Amino acid sequence: MSERESMPFDVVIVGGGPAGLSTAIRLKQIDPELAVCVLEKGSEIGAHILSGAVVDPRALDELLPTWREDGCPMAEVPVTDNWHWHLTKGKKMSMPHIIMPPFMSNDGNYTGSLGNLCRWLAEQAEALEVEIFPGFSASEILYDEKGAVTGVVAGVMGIGRDGEKKPDYEPGMELLGKYTVFCEGARGHLTKRLKAKYDLEADCQPQIYGIGLKEIWDIAPDKHVPGRVIHTQGWPLSESDSWGGGFLYHQANNQVALGFVTALDYKNPYVFPFEEFQRWKQHPDIRAILEGGKRVSYGARVINEGGWQSVPKLAFPGGVLAGCSAGFVNVPRIKGSHTAMKSGMLAAEAIAAAVKAGREQNSLDEYDAAVRDSWIATELKLVQNAEPMVAKWGGEMGTVLAGADMWLRTLFGFGLAKPMKHHRDSEATGRADLYRPIAYPKPDGVISFDRLTSVSYSFTNHEEDQPVHLVLKDPDYPLRTELPVFGGPSTRYCPAGVYEYVRNEDTGAMRFQINSQNCVHCKTCDIKDPGQQIEWTAPEGGGGPNYPNM
Numbered sequence: 001m002s003e004r005e006s007m008p009f010d011v012v013i014v015g016g017g018p019a020g021l022s023t024a025i026r027l028k029q030i031d032p033e034l035a036v037c038v039l040e041k042g043s044e045i046g047a048h049i050l051s052g053a054v055v056d057p058r059a060l061d062e063l064l065p066t067w068r069e070d071g072c073p074m075a076e077v078p079v080t081d082n083w084h085w086h087l088t089k090g091k092k093m094s095m096p097h098i099i100m101p102p103f104m105s106n107d108g109n110y111t112g113s114l115g116n117l118c119r120w121l122a123e124q125a126e127a128l129e130v131e132i133f134p135g136f137s138a139s140e141i142l143y144d145e146k147g148a149v150t151g152v153v154a155g156v157m158g159i160g161r162d163g164e165k166k167p168d169y170e171p172g173m174e175l176l177g178k179y180t181v182f183c184e185g186a187r188g189h190l191t192k193r194l195k196a197k198y199d200l201e202a203d204c205q206p207q208i209y210g211i212g213l214k215e216i217w218d219i220a221p222d223k224h225v226p227g228r229v230i231h232t233q234g235w236p237l238s239e240s241d242s243w244g245g246g247f248l249y250h251q252a253n254n255q256v257a258l259g260f261v262t263a264l265d266y267k268n269p270y271v272f273p274f275e276e277f278q279r280w281k282q283h284p285d286i287r288a289i290l291e292g293g294k295r296v297s298y299g300a301r302v303i304n305e306g307g308w309q310s311v312p313k314l315a316f317p318g319g320v321l322a323g324c325s326a327g328f329v330n331v332p333r334i335k336g337s338h339t340a341m342k343s344g345m346l347a348a349e350a351i352a353a354a355v356k357a358g359r360e361q362n363s364l365d366e367y368d369a370a371v372r373d374s375w376i377a378t379e380l381k382l383v384q385n386a387e388p389m390v391a392k393w394g395g396e397m398g399t400v401l402a403g404a405d406m407w408l409r410t411l412f413g414f415g416l417a418k419p420m421k422h423h424r425d426s427e428a429t430g431r432a433d434l435y436r437p438i439a440y441p442k443p444d445g446v447i448s449f450d451r452l453t454s455v456s457y458s459f460t461n462h463e464e465d466q467p468v469h470l471v472l473k474d475p476d477y478p479l480r481t482e483l484p485v486f487g488g489p490s491t492r493y494c495p496a497g498v499y500e501y502v503r504n505e506d507t508g509a510m511r512f513q514i515n516s517q518n519c520v521h522c523k524t525c526d527i528k529d530p531g532q533q534i535e536w537t538a539p540e541g542g543g544g545p546n547y548p549n550m
Contacts, residue, residue: 004153004171009035009131010355012151012177014138014190016040017049018114018337019323019344020183021121022063026348028128034355036130037175038122039154041137043542045122046115048185048521050214050301050550052247052257052334053114054079054106054229058375059341064124073116076252079106080227085285087235087246092285100403101410103382104333106229111249111257113549114337137541141190142174147197148361149318151176152190157540160465178360179351180319183344186302187523189536191325200312200321206424207306207327208387210244211524213277213495214259214300214550215457219293224254231334232286233395236279240438242266243395246280247334248289255296256289257550261334263305264425264493264528265391268435272492275440278448287447295449298457299550300495300522304329304336305387308380309419314343314368318361322347328376332386332406339376346370382409388420429530432487451497458520460496462543468516469539470498470525477533478512486530493528496520520545 011027013020016038024036042048055074060067068075082105085092097105122132133154140153151174158169182191186209195201228250237244244262251257260277280286304310304327311328314321322343329336350367354360371377385405390398405415443449462469472478482488483501490499496518503510521544526536 004174006174006176008176009037010178011036011181011351012175013038013181013183014152015183015185015188015323015325016042016045016122016132016134017118017183017185017323017340018121019325019340020181021118021125021344022059022341023181023183023322023344023348024125024130025063025121025128026345027352028125028130030348030352031356032128034352038125038130038132039136039138039152039175040132040134041538041541042134042544043546044134045132046119047134047546048544049115049118050212050299050547051114051337052214052249052259053337054109054111054249054335055114055117056109056333056335056338059338059345063341063345072120074110074112077111077227079109079111079229081225081229082106083228083230085230085232087232087283089235090284092232092283101382101406103379103410111227111229111251113251115547115550135542137538138190139172139538141193142176144361147317149180149316150361151180155541159467161467163467166465178355179364181344181347181351182319182321182325183323184325186304186324186327187526187536188325189538191321194316194319194321195312198313198316200316202313204312205306205309205421207304207310208265208422208425209302209527210261210263210305211273211493211495211522212259212261212301212303213274214257214298215295216297216549217256217258217290217293217295218254219256219289221254223289223292224256225250226252232280233399235283236276237262238395240266240268240271240276241394242268242271243390243398246286248286258286261303263391264302264524265422265428267428267430268438269429269432269487269489270435270437270492272438272440274451274454274495278443279440281447282441290447295457297548297550298454299545299547300520300524302523302527305331306422307331307387308377308384314371315364317363320347320350320364320367328380330379330383332383332402339379342374342376343371346374382406385415385417385420388422391422392420425527426530426532429486429489429528431485451495455496455518455520458496459546459548460518460520460544461546462517462519463540464517466540468514469537470514470516470519471535471537473533473535477531479510481531482529483510490525490529490534493524495522495524499525
């Protein structure tokens with residue numbers, strides 16, 4: 001008999017981001033009598049949300065048509081000005097938007113904090129009597145005797161670092177649902193288990209990712225242009241045979257959101273995404289905007305980049321995947337919130353119909369079909385080869401080919417190639433002896449900063465006396481393989497300085513150290529580790545970053 005108490009619901013939603021909250025709102029719009037709960041591992045809704053963000057309002061218009069008049073913070077700053085720069089080390093070239101397909105325009109979009117949008121969506125959900133539980137980390141999936149998902153365990157607290165129960169131990173709660181919706185964001189730890197158990201990726205390409213690092217700056221009012229959106233490509237990643245790009249969005253209150261995305265399929269193990277971001281900020285045209293300003297926040301999160309061909313099967317007995325758990329990011333547009341929200345709405349419609357018909361714990365294949373027949377599919381199919389072409393042929397030639405492919409699909413319904421394949425990011429990492437280390441400039445403390453100081457601006461905190469949530473499957477792997485063969489890339493790909501090799505001054509012996517307190521829950525290590533020996537598991541609820549307006 002379980003030591004845990006249980007709470008029954010019609011629908012349990014794991015994740016309080018755009019997809020999860022849209023699912024909850026749509027369920028209550030359809031049937032106010034449905035019992036719906038949302039679990040959020042962050043200390044509050046929005047605490048773990050990080051995105052650029054320029055938001056396409058299409059799904060928001062469908063879900064809450066009067067959002068602009070109802071106090072939604074995203075309505076404050078419509079996009080007014082679009083720029084796309086190709087950077088070299090000291091110069092830029094503006095690329096005219098007329099050469100891009102019409103869907104690449106940001107006209108009609110809005111820029112602001114996705115975290116604040118989620119906080120507002122949570123208010124709308126609570127007004128509909130959705131129960132929201134922040135600080136509840138879902139750590140285990142529950143199944144019935146037939147193998148169907150019946151809910152999750154959440155709220156386990158009070159286990160010490162040694163694995164023993166402390167005096168304040170709480171066994172957690174079993175949250176049971178007729179259906180469970182997994183909206184954990186990119187590389188969700190429960191989603192990863194579900195994909196393996198039900199073989200959800202049997203008929204799709206593996207998901208691939210980029211690591212996005214972001215800062216918020218207060219800048220001089222005379223440099224601030226509300227609604228200006230700038231995207232960059234080229235330098236500095238062009239120097240390390242990697243690819244990605246930067247963004248700088250002029251948002252409300254004389255603030256800019258700026259960040260840098262590095263695709264995680266890079267080969268050179270000496271690539272250091274955090275340092276690439278700091279180097280990018282020193283470009284004369286970026287630095288000119290930031291000089292005289294002040295950084296106020298920092299964070300990082302991985303982004304799905306696999307596109308349409310990496311969308312897995314979305315339904316399984318008792319549950320569905322929605323949002324970035326499934327992977328609906330439009331990589332060329334750098335947008336995924338609208339597709340995440342729409343997937344949540346479609347999940348809600350399928351679930352509400354099933355519950356009304358007296359069904360539970362079965363596979364909602366009609367939801368999977370609805371997504372594949374929706375504007376999500378239409379939009380993502382137009383750009384399905386953009387990422388693979390840039391990855392295969394490099395930033396300049398790949399961009400030209402990707403643009404041609406998108407234009408052909410827009411005008412004629414076919415592209416330059418069939419949906420292209422790609423490989424897992426962990427498999428791309430090359431041996432250290434094949435590459436030279438990269439000399440990155442030291443931070444100046446004004447525009448560029450060191451990593452540990454930056455982590456303090458994420459307001460990250462974890463209860464220290466708890467099991468390390470970054471688990472090494474093979475404790476000998478770092479010193480046996482990761483360091484001697486690959487040059488210790490974990491010390492560079494992590495944006496929070498979680499991993500380091502420490503040498504004993506007396507004996508000269510090396511050991512691998514995991515500073516789990518620093519973890520910002522970006523999931524890069526779970527993805528990029530070449531041996532796939534690092535597994536991200538759920539820490540106690542409420543731990544991790546506390547982003548104010550990311």
